[in-house]
Amino acid sequence: MNTTHARQRLVIGNWKMNGSLAANAALLQAVRAGSEAQAGCQVAVCVPFPYLAQAQAQLSGGTVSWGAQDVSVHASGAYTGEVSAGMLNDFACRWVLVGHSERRSYHAETDEQVALKAAVALQAGLTPVVCIGETLQQQEAGETAQVISRQLGPVLALGAQSVSRMVIAYEPVWAIGTGRTATPEQAQAVHALVRQALEALGVGQVQVLYGGSVKASNAASLFAMPDIDGALVGGAALVADEFLGIVAA
Numbered sequence: 699m700n701t702t703h704a705r706q707r708l709v710i711g712n713w714k715m716n717g718s719l720a721a722n723a724a725l726l727q728a729v730r731a732g733s734e735a736q737a738g739c740q741v742a743v744c745v746p747f748p749y750l751a752q753a754q755a756q757l758s759g760g761t762v763s764w765g766a767q768d769v770s771v772h773a774s775g776a777y778t779g780e781v782s783a784g785m786l787n788d789f790a791c792r793w794v795l796v797g798h799s800e801r802r803s804y805h806a807e808t809d810e811q812v813a814l815k816a817a818v819a820l821q822a823g824l825t826p827v828v829c830i831g832e833t834l835q836q837q838e839a840g841e842t843a844q845v846i847s848r849q850l851g852p853v854l855a856l857g858a859q860s861v862s863r864m865v866i867a868y869e870p871v872w873a874i875g876t877g878r879t880a881t882p883e884q885a886q887a888v889h890a891l892v893r894q895a896l897e898a899l900g901v902g903q904v905q906v907l908y909g910g911s912v913k914a915s916n917a918a919s920l921f922a923m924p925d926i927d928g929a930l931v932g933g934a935a936l937v938a939d940e941f942l943g944i945v946a947a
């Protein structure tokens with residue numbers, strides 16, 4: 699690990715819709731035990747809603763924090779299937795992912811809704827991890843910078859005070875779950891754009907994570923980049939040794 703890095707390292711596991719009480723018990727125990735020695739890196743897991751109580755029970759009092767993968771923009775009421783920020787607080791969540799590409803594509807979440815979710819999370823004292831990233835088609839059309847700027851627009855419009863309490867995750871859609879990772883240089887180029895936008899707002903210390911097929915074997919080269927502060931990890935977060943290998947990097 700590069701201890702001279704300006705911002706604290708952060709590795710968050712996104713379990714997506716995976717797990718079972720039995721499998722989680724072993725994974726949470728291994729992640730908790732294996733993360734204890736990694737003082738220089740914050741470690742977290744974002745689990746499916748039904749397993750928040752289990753994450754809280756198994757991780758409380760340790761160094762690994764936990765969170766959810768989505769949040770409703772509403773506080774309560776007739777919104778079947780939704781989960782509010784207040785409910786996440788009942789399970790002592792620290793984090794919530796907002797705008798993951800799977801939410802944007804399968805649930806048609808707009809940039810404005812994602813920003814609203816981030817605002818609602820902040821109001822409840824949660825840290826939103828705002829996910830952004832271009833599709834393969836957009837990348838091939840040379841539209842990456844434009845897409846990133848469009849997705850960030852409503853989020854940055856929440857203002858410096860709000861943005862300073864967020865985490866941004868750059869996840870090129872073409873690299874999520876595909877085994878195709880952005881090269882460190884490719885990722886760094888986009889992170890530099892995000893960093894510039896954050897600095898223009900006066901919030902240069904916000905952590906910017908990279909996500910997209912991060913594994914123990916490629917994490918160190920990604921983390922060597924000056925504007926990559928850690929990782930949002932999908933598939934590899936389900937395998938304790940892989941996930942801990944990323945944390946160790």
Ligand code: PEP
Nearest residue numbers: 874875909910911932933
């Ligand atoms: C993700 O879903 O946030 C992700 C980065 O997935 P994977 O690591 O599996 O590409």
